[in-house]
Amino acid sequence: MSRRSCPRPHRGFSMLMGSLLMSAAAAGSSTLDGDAATRGITGRIVVESEHGHVRGRPDLDLDSSILVRVADRDHADDGRWITELEFIGVDAGVFDLRESLVFDDGGSIDRIPPLMIEIVSNLATDAPSDVFLAEAPPASIVGGYRRLLFVVAVIWILVPVAVAIRRWLRRPPPPPIVAPSPTVLDRLEPLVRRAVDRELTVEERGRLELLLHAHWRGRLGLADDPVEAVRRIRTDPEAGRLLRRVESWLHAPGGRTPSAAELGELLAPYREPVREAAP
Amino acid sequence: MNDSNATTDPSTAAGETFARTVSSSVARTVVGQEVVVERILIALLTGGHLLLEGVPGIAKTLLVQAVGRAIDLEFKRIQFTIDLLPSDIVGSEILDPESGRFRIHKGPAFTNLLLADEINRASPKVQSALLEAMQERRVSIGDTTHDLPAPFLVIATQNPVEQAGTFELPEAQLDRFMLRHRLDYPTFDQEAEVVRRGLQLKLKRQGDGAVPMSAFDAIDESSPFHIRDLTQAMERVLEVHVSDVFVRDCVELVTLTRSHPDLELGCSPRAAIALVNASRARAFIHGREYAIPEDFLALAEDVVLHRIRLNYEALAEGRRGEDVLREILANLA
Numbered sequence: 001m002s003r004r005s006c007p008r009p010h011r012g013f014s015m016l017m018g019s020l021l022m023s024a025a026a027a028g029s030s031t032l033d034g035d036a037a038t039r040g041i042t043g044r045i046v047v048e049s050e051h052g053h054v055r056g057r058p059d060l061d062l063d064s065s066i067l068v069r070v071a072d073r074d075h076a077d078d079g080r081w082i083t084e085l086e087f088i089g090v091d092a093g094v095f096d097l098r099e100s101l102v103f104d105d106g107g108s109i110d111r112i113p114p115l116m117i118e119i120v121s122n123l124a125t126d127a128p129s130d131v132f133l134a135e136a137p138p139a140s141i142v143g144g145y146r147r148l149l150f151v152v153a154v155i156w157i158l159v160p161v162a163v164a165i166r167r168w169l170r171r172p173p174p175p176p177i178v179a180p181s182p183t184v185l186d187r188l189e190p191l192v193r194r195a196v197d198r199e200l201t202v203e204e205r206g207r208l209e210l211l212l213h214a215h216w217r218g219r220l221g222l223a224d225d226p227v228e229a230v231r232r233i234r235t236d237p238e239a240g241r242l243l244r245r246v247e248s249w250l251h252a253p254g255g256r257t258p259s260a261a262e263l264g265e266l267l268a269p270y271r272e273p274v275r276e277a278a279p
Numbered sequence: 280m281n282d283s284n285a286t287t288d289p290s291t292a293a294g295e296t297f298a299r300t301v302s303s304s305v306a307r308t309v310v311g312q313e314v315v316v317e318r319i320l321i322a323l324l325t326g327g328h329l330l331l332e333g334v335p336g337i338a339k340t341l342l343v344q345a346v347g348r349a350i351d352l353e354f355k356r357i358q359f360t361i362d363l364l365p366s367d368i369v370g371s372e373i374l375d376p377e378s379g380r381f382r383i384h385k386g387p388a389f390t391n392l393l394l395a396d397e398i399n400r401a402s403p404k405v406q407s408a409l410l411e412a413m414q415e416r417r418v419s420i421g422d423t424t425h426d427l428p429a430p431f432l433v434i435a436t437q438n439p440v441e442q443a444g445t446f447e448l449p450e451a452q453l454d455r456f457m458l459r460h461r462l463d464y465p466t467f468d469q470e471a472e473v474v475r476r477g478l479q480l481k482l483k484r485q486g487d488g489a490v491p492m493s494a495f496d497a498i499d500e501s502s503p504f505h506i507r508d509l510t511q512a513m514e515r516v517l518e519v520h521v522s523d524v525f526v527r528d529c530v531e532l533v534t535l536t537r538s539h540p541d542l543e544l545g546c547s548p549r550a551a552i553a554l555v556n557a558s559r560a561r562a563f564i565h566g567r568e569y570a571i572p573e574d575f576l577a578l579a580e581d582v583v584l585h586r587i588r589l590n591y592e593a594l595a596e597g598r599r600g601e602d603v604l605r606e607i608l609a610n611l612a
Contacts, residue, residue, distance in 0.1 A: 227577055251522040
């Protein structure tokens with residue numbers, strides 16, 4: 001039987017030392033080498049037995065004085081079972097490690113000799129201390145690592161699904177209510193009316209003429225280029241004739257303002273659609 | 280250049296004849312480019328100056344020389360380079376060794392029609408000297424001030440492609456040009472005609488030797504008009520009527536350039552004056568006794584575009600001055 005404290009030595013070396021220490025013991029026994037393990041620090045012991053491998057008792061918990069785990073298992077050349085154990089002493093004192101062990105086959109642990117180990121504490125006797133006094137890992141808060149992973153996975157899936165559903169359910173906002181911009185005819189109407197009444201100012205005359213250009217541009221389906229459009233409007237038989245009369249009225253030197261009847265006739269093509277469009 | 284139903288005055292019909300005759304005289308040498316001829320005539324008739332932009336090889340020099348020949352104008356050309364000096368343009372005082380006195384050597388600015396080729400290649404100092412001469416129509420050499428001949432028209436050219444090693448004209452200088460016209464390549468048929476004419480050029484003999492004739496040698500030497508005809512035409516342009524409505528349209532167009540959200544710099548009042556004057560000349564050329572919206576619409580691009588500057592946002596969006604102007608014209612009413 002061998003016992004050492006951490007750091008953990010090479011496995012082969014450990015097994016060799018265990019074998020040497022066990023050589024004086026009776027077959028299927030282990031012995032304490034006399035060293036003490038420090039409380040809270042992992043110790044190591046090798047148990048050789050003719051009856052099988054040993055392992056930690058399944059009911060050991062954080063309240064037990066000794067915690068044991070199997071580090072390695074092997075077979076000796078003579079057929080004995082070799083079990084390398086790691087243990088942590090929670091309380092200071094001398095303990096028989098057998099109390100924390102069971103055979104794999106469930107047989108009595110008394111079949112091996114006592115495995116006495118001493119756990120020593122580096123702290124004062126009255127110093128309050130707890131080997132396991134540490135904050136629980138986050139996983140333990142939510143019930144374990146697997147559960148935490150499960151929750152994360154569920155959220156991972158649910159969030160995009162929820163977003164997709166929300167988008168799918170969201171209805172497009174109603175289009176903003178915008179007052180339709182006045183059409184060329186809408187803008188022409190008051191100017192034509194005032195022209196017939198011979199009440200146009202210079203500014204209104206200018207706007208009237210340019211709106212007439214815009215009207216013919218739309219009516220003849222001309223491009224947005226106003227320069228090219230005005231050339232084509234002037235060559236159009238109907239539009240050209242009417243616009244030249246307007247030009248003569250508005251731009252010719254000494255040109256008299258036409259009478260109301262003449263203006264009515266001149267601007268009639270632009271008044272008809274207005275009337276038709278009216279409800 | 281016919282404009283039916285608008286010609287009532289014989290004097291304006293003479294204007295149409297004047298323009299048509301010059302145009303056909305130029306057409307014997309230069310194929311196409313009728314719009315450029317019209318713009319040169321507008322500049323001549325109004326005393327404005329013209330900036331031509333176009334790639335090399337589209338007959339800018341030939342065209343200007345042909346127009347000058349058609350009206351019997353004295354023509355000179357300056358190729359602007361980085362090492363040009365102001366005295367190379369306006370002239371200088373030189374010491375006459377025989378008399379021992381300084382005498383005036385007049386520079387090429389003393390002419391009727393001055394072609395300033397690639398004006399943006401000269402230093403700003405030289406550009407300023409020319410632009411001052413354009414504005415004041417007089418130059419100072421030594422202690423003496425000399426009036427430039429009348430008419431005096433500067434037609435400057437710029438190559439829009441090669442900008443390396445050039446000095447871009449600032450807006451204030453560009454504003455002095457009444458019109459800036461961009462020349463396009465000729466159409467396919469026009470270019471074919473140019474090539475055909477080139478095939479007909481023969482050799483020009485000089486003594487026993489000879490050199491191939493160029494298009495410049497083919498310029499019609501006869502001048503159907505003279506300076507006095509141009510002066511008469513200029514007087515008639517001043518008789519072209521401009522209505523209040525027309526003035527209002529032009530001023531509104533110019534004003535809108537100052538408030539457009541895509542423009543950092545709008546047009547100056549000089550633009551409105553140029554637009555009205557140029558429209559007047561165009562009306563005269565088209566045989567009308569009054570200006571109509573077609574005139575300022577046709578000239579708006581040449582008058583406005585070199586006087587506006589797009590802001591950074593508009594440039595980042597890939598907007599062009601043409602787009603903005605078109606938008607303004609479409610919304611003018």
